[in-house]
Amino acid sequence: MNIILLGPPGAGKGTQSLRLVNKYGMRQLSTGDMLRAAVKAQTPVGLQAKAVMDAGELVSDEIVSALISAELAAMGDETGAIFDGYPRTAEQAHSLDDILKEHGRTLDYVIELEVNEDALVERITGRYTCANCGKGYHDIFEQPKQVGVCDRCGSTEFKRRPDDNEATVRTRMAEYRAKTAPILPIYEARGIVSRVDGMADIDEVTEAITGIVS
Numbered sequence: 749m750n751i752i753l754l755g756p757p758g759a760g761k762g763t764q765s766l767r768l769v770n771k772y773g774m775r776q777l778s779t780g781d782m783l784r785a786a787v788k789a790q791t792p793v794g795l796q797a798k799a800v801m802d803a804g805e806l807v808s809d810e811i812v813s814a815l816i817s818a819e820l821a822a823m824g825d826e827t828g829a830i831f832d833g834y835p836r837t838a839e840q841a842h843s844l845d846d847i848l849k850e851h852g853r854t855l856d857y858v859i860e861l862e863v864n865e866d867a868l869v870e871r872i873t874g875r876y877t878c879a880n881c882g883k884g885y886h887d888i889f890e891q892p893k894q895v896g897v898c899d900r901c902g903s904t905e906f907k908r909r910p911d912d913n914e915a916t917v918r919t920r921m922a923e924y925r926a927k928t929a930p931i932l933p934i935y936e937a938r939g940i941v942s943r944v945d946g947m948a949d950i951d952e953v954t955e956a957i958t959g960i961v962s
Contacts, residue, residue, distance in 0.1 A: 760946055
């Protein structure tokens with residue numbers, strides 16, 4: 749089973765991917781994670797990507813495609829793939845078709861996590877973590893039981909990601925709508941697109957996704 753999870757940053761793709769991994773034994777293919785791992789391992793593709801990034805340039809579709817192809821080859825035919833963060837453009841969607849065909853795979857489902865932009869801004873900008881143990885909190889949805897003290901480790905130091913601000917979140921949303929959303933018609937024409945309310949409770953989102961892929 750091969751799945752694409754679509755949705756803007758903060759929609760919950762990572763969380764839902766992990767649950768699919770645990771339930772079905774699939775492999776989550778996050779292009780960002782794969783790039784970092786390849787660079788760290790100094791693989792041929794990783795060295796190529798590092799040279800591009802060190803030059804301050806964007807990693808090309810060809811390099812990303814090579815990473816995905818290598819990962820699929822290493823996984824073996826029995827393991828399903830969850831594509832998280834790829835494809836982002838129509839060109840990448842067509843490249844993925846070629847990669848899957850090369851490895852004797854087909855794309856089974858494209859699932860979009862639909863979100864409300866204002867609610868997503870609230871969700872993301874309210875996030876913070878314990879600076880010591882990394883436990884996550886939220887200004888509204890999940891505060892420490894004792895104000896200013898981490899429930900897990902007792903630390904009083906917290907931090908926020910610098911890019912978890914309204915301007916950045918709305919820019920990401922606009923980029924998603926402009927670049928990624930247009931790939932949906934490609935898959936809608938094949939009848940493999942489903943949509944899930946990404947603003948629902950995490951367990952409800954999981955239930956909806958498993959209902960689709962089961």
